[in-house]
Amino acid sequence: MEHYQQLKERLAEVADIEATAAVLVWDMRTYMPPGGAEGRAEQLATLEKIAHQKFTAPEIGELIEEAGLETASLPEEAEEAALVRMARREYDQQTKLPSDLVERLARTTSLANQTWVKAKTAADFSLFAPVLQEIVGLQIEKANALGHRGCPYDALLDLYEPEMETSQVRALFAQLREGLVPIVRAIADSGTRIETAFLEQEYEIAKQEAFTRELLQAIGYDFTRGRQDATAHPFTTSFSPSDVRVTNRFLPNRPTGAIFAALHEGGHGLYEQGLPERFQRTPLGHVPSLGLHESQSRLWENVVGRSRSFWEYWFPRLAEVFPEQLAGVDAELFYRAVNRVIPSPIRIQADEVTYNLHILLRFEIEVGLIDGALKVADLPEIWKARMEEFLGYTPRDHAEGVLQDIHWSEGYFGYFPTYTLGSLLAVQFYQQALQERPGLRGELEGGQTAGLLAWLRERIHAEGGKYLPVELVRRITGGELEAAPFLAYLKEKYSPIYGI
């Protein structure tokens, strides 16, 4: 196993450079003054270039071949075999990308981010359009360099959701749309009015911070290996399982924004903190796909965090923290308020039912831009038309329309669909856990989530990056990713709330 050991050592160096870049990104989004933007863009581009050059060096390719021979007789489940398999997959992918393209992508996107902020503030798409055009061009260049069988979007999707094809996503999304639209319509026609005015008062930010900390701790997020900071857009980042950071956004009149962001990012954080230490600095030290990552955040945020039993347990505590604001409110009222279904222009504020319609719209646009059927200049119009068609809502301006998300400015094409894939998986995993642990339902009804976390740790987190998503999902559920369980879950949950 001499070559295997050498390969591991070389890959550890690359992992260290990537973790260093992640620290710089965390700093850029939390505490860096705006003046640091240009310098930081250069620093990140340099680090990414070094990591890419080190990883794609011909010696790495040779070491992968040699290590492949050394591990050839091991079973598929063996960690050594998995490590070589994952290294080979990533090596094949990265060697297809020329260094200058990687560098151009990094530099363009970190500057584009600042342009997007300006355009969004001014609600003016024309400020962002030329940069977006440039990014789309680079994405097409990237897809062609990576290679595909006629559908360039496949190559981009594969970066975030390995082995998932555009045609599969399209089929799943068509099924979802068919199921979701009648639910949204039935809810709108039900005439049920859900009281939410008590959420729109002033909730002191320091108390929100303390409460979200308490929630994070209660679901098992370890603050000796993590922290929570404030940012404009909540996110989670990991430098190792021992340093996993979440961020949150606190607004005085939107306490549920911070509560559910904490549970969402907490779900991502639990996954990262639960990855085996021994996989650190190896290709197995990563969550295998964004859909899988999102399955954990959505499970904690929605399936657990927006359940009746969760609030039967937590509402009395929240009412203790905010006695004036929640006077006369009970757990049931609160539960209904946090599950109100209302078509909104903003994806990140959308409820569980309408959320995925926002993703369907973005998926359609991304595929169109990459295969050339759509032009950047047409986006505001298409956005408006689809919002009206899917949600019956007309965006007021570009800021709450086509400019709302950060993703395209960062060069993330192929990323959006993973949010919905994660929503579907969250329900499938949750149902699997209930099936395998008969006592779990009772524990969750009593507000106890430790048993659920133990199941997730054992069945999902402990596998690290050993398997690609399709294989991991098969090992966990015995089947594949499906839309039906999610639709059934929505019907069961929302029928009593809306009397439909």
Ligand code: ZN
């Ligand atoms: Zn997420």
